[in-house]
Amino acid sequence: MFRTHRKLFLTSVIMGIILFSAYGQNLLCSSPSPGRDDLSIDTSDPSSNLELLSLDSVPASCPGIYTVEETEGPYYKKGSPERSNLIEDGVAGEIFTLTGYVFDKDCKPIAGAWLDFWQADGNGVYDNAGFRLRGHQYTDENGLYVLKTVLxxxxxxxxxxxxxxxxxxxxxPAITSQLFFPEGKLNASDRIYHESLLVKMGKNSNGQNIGFFNFRLNQ
Ligand SMILES: [Fe+2]
Structure with a gap:
């Protein structure tokens, strides 16, 4: 009887060691949850960011149609801060970087084009008191914009x-529009949704979410 208990005890200890080792190793190998510090994308140098992308091709081509205009909606606020990084303490949502070019009607990239973004956070909530997840910026000399934000x-x-x-x-004179996502949960039932305004989603070499959208203005 005693020997049986001892055998069971030893078996339990050995199993415990094996399980602990496996779990501990898993903990060590698992990636930390994404946070702003994990992003290696440097928005101060957009052209170098593109080299990080693992997509087959960087879609720098001029769209075949002018960017479709959409309703402004009720939440626009003038006077957003100039910034390309909308991530700040407490912002809910999965971080991603939206990037692309702005072309004129003749498909020439526009340097210094003005873009003003505003959006809900990952929970579908707008900040209407302040300027959280709101910001404007200008394209660089190649017509490129880069926005670090959340889905x-x-x-x-x-x-x-x-x-x-x-x-x-x-x-x-500005156009007003809205950008959508291939995985958008309510795309099929949203009456404002337009397929030509879909962001092309991918990941860079670090596994971070990247979205592309090129604008073509009728100007
Ligand atoms: Fe909205």
Whole structure:
């Protein structure tokens, strides 16, 4: 009897050691959850960011149609801060980087084009008191913009989307539109959704989410 108990005890100890080793190793090998510090994308140098991408081709081509315009919606606020990084403490959502080019009607990239983004956080909530997840920026000399932000969540009646205004230059006539996502939860039922406004999603070599969208203005 005693020998049986002893055998069981020893077996339990050995199994425990094996399980602990496996679990501990798993803990050591698992990636930390994404956070701003894990992003290696440097928005101060957009052209170098593109070299990190693992997609087959960087879609720098001019769209065949002018960017479709969409309703502004009720949440636009003038006077957003100039910034290309909307990540700050407490922002809910999965981080991703949206990037692309702005072309004029003749498909020439526009340097210094003005883009003003605003969006809901990952829970579908807008900040209407302040400027969280709101910011404007200008394209670089190649017509490229880069926005570090989070994937927007859905809210009643709307699929996942990011609002944007784009102009050849600050203060000029702007188009207003919305960008959508292939995995948008309510794309099929959202009456504003438009297929031509889909962001092309991919990942860079670090496994971080990247979205592409090229604008073509009728200007
Ligand atoms: Fe919206």
């Amino acid at each position: 927007p969540g859905v809210y009643p009646g709307r699929t996942n989307h990011i609002h944007v205004k784009v102009s050849k230059k600050a203060g000029g």
